[in-house]
Amino acid sequence: xxxxxxxxxxxxxxxxxxxxxxxxxxxxxxxxxxxxxxxxxxxxxxxxxxxxxxxxxxxxxxxxxxxxxxxxxxxxxxxxxxxxxxxxxxxxxxxxxxxxxxxxxxxxxxxxxxxxxxxxxxxxxxxxxxxxxxxxxxxxxxxxxxxxxxxxxxxxxxxxxxxxxxxxxxxxxxxxxxxxxxxxxxxxxxxxxxxxxxxxxxxxxxxxxxxxxxx
Ligand code: GRF
Numbered sequence: 001x002x003x004x005x006x007x008x009x010x011x012x013x014x015x016x017x018x019x020x021x022x023x024x025x026x027x028x029x030x031x032x033x034x035x036x037x038x039x040x041x042x043x044x045x046x047x048x049x050x051x052x053x054x055x056x057x058x059x060x061x062x063x064x065x066x067x068x069x070x071x072x073x074x075x076x077x078x079x080x081x082x083x084x085x086x087x088x089x090x091x092x093x094x095x096x097x098x099x100x101x102x103x104x105x106x107x108x109x110x111x112x113x114x115x116x117x118x119x120x121x122x123x124x125x126x127x128x129x130x131x132x133x134x135x136x137x138x139x140x141x142x143x144x145x146x147x148x149x150x151x152x153x154x155x156x157x158x159x160x161x162x163x164x165x166x167x168x169x170x171x172x173x174x175x176x177x178x179x180x181x182x183x184x185x186x187x188x189x190x191x192x193x194x195x196x197x198x199x200x201x202x203x204x205x206x207x208x209x210x211x212x213x214x215x
Pocket of ligand 1: 008010011012013014015087088089108109110174
């Protein structure tokens with residue numbers, strides 16, 4: 001059983017997808033704590049509903065960003081968290097937390113990295129006019145969405161798409177690949193060589209490429 005710590009700032013639909021996989025018995029993990037940096041994050045309601053411990057940590061109460069992340073690392077370590085999940089956590093993680101959990105922090109980004117890192121990956125894709133986008137689960141390093149890629153999934157982009165319509169299409173796949181990446185980790189199948197993530201027994205999956213007729 002893998003001990004997870006989840007960091008979120010808002011809606012928490014990815015957090016919910018992970019909870020659902022655990023409750024369905026498809027992911028051998030336990031969420032030890034949800035940490036939010038926003039007292040109004042809807043993710044808190046989800047934690048309450050599923051009896052998951054949660055903690056609001058106010059970044060403004062700390063003298064520096066490093067101190068804020070040191071506090072987060074302490075809370076995670078004190079609960080024996082093994083893997084940290086950034087589920088819509090809207091801050092760049094500082095070195096201290098990364099060093100405390102080397103290659104043990106996962107993030108989901110709503111674009112096919114290295115394209116469109118940073119905020120509003122879906123809007124960047126629509127504005128650029130590309131025809132395929134998607135989402136990426138990666139290990140977190142000190143850069144902005146630059147860490148080793150674990151899983152990606154692709155969706156078509158129509159010339160008529162808006163940020164909202166594309167976001168909705170991508171989100172469905174986020175909810176599949178994030179739990180899948182955690183499952184691979186829980187099964188001990190991931191290793192990082194340089195910037196390449198090796199996966200034991202990797203299978204190419206059609207379900208991670210959405211056919212336009214299926215969307
Ligand atoms: C998702 O689009 C994720 O890719 C990005 O932030 C959003 C979080 O959504 N990092 P939710 O809070 O999980 O619903």
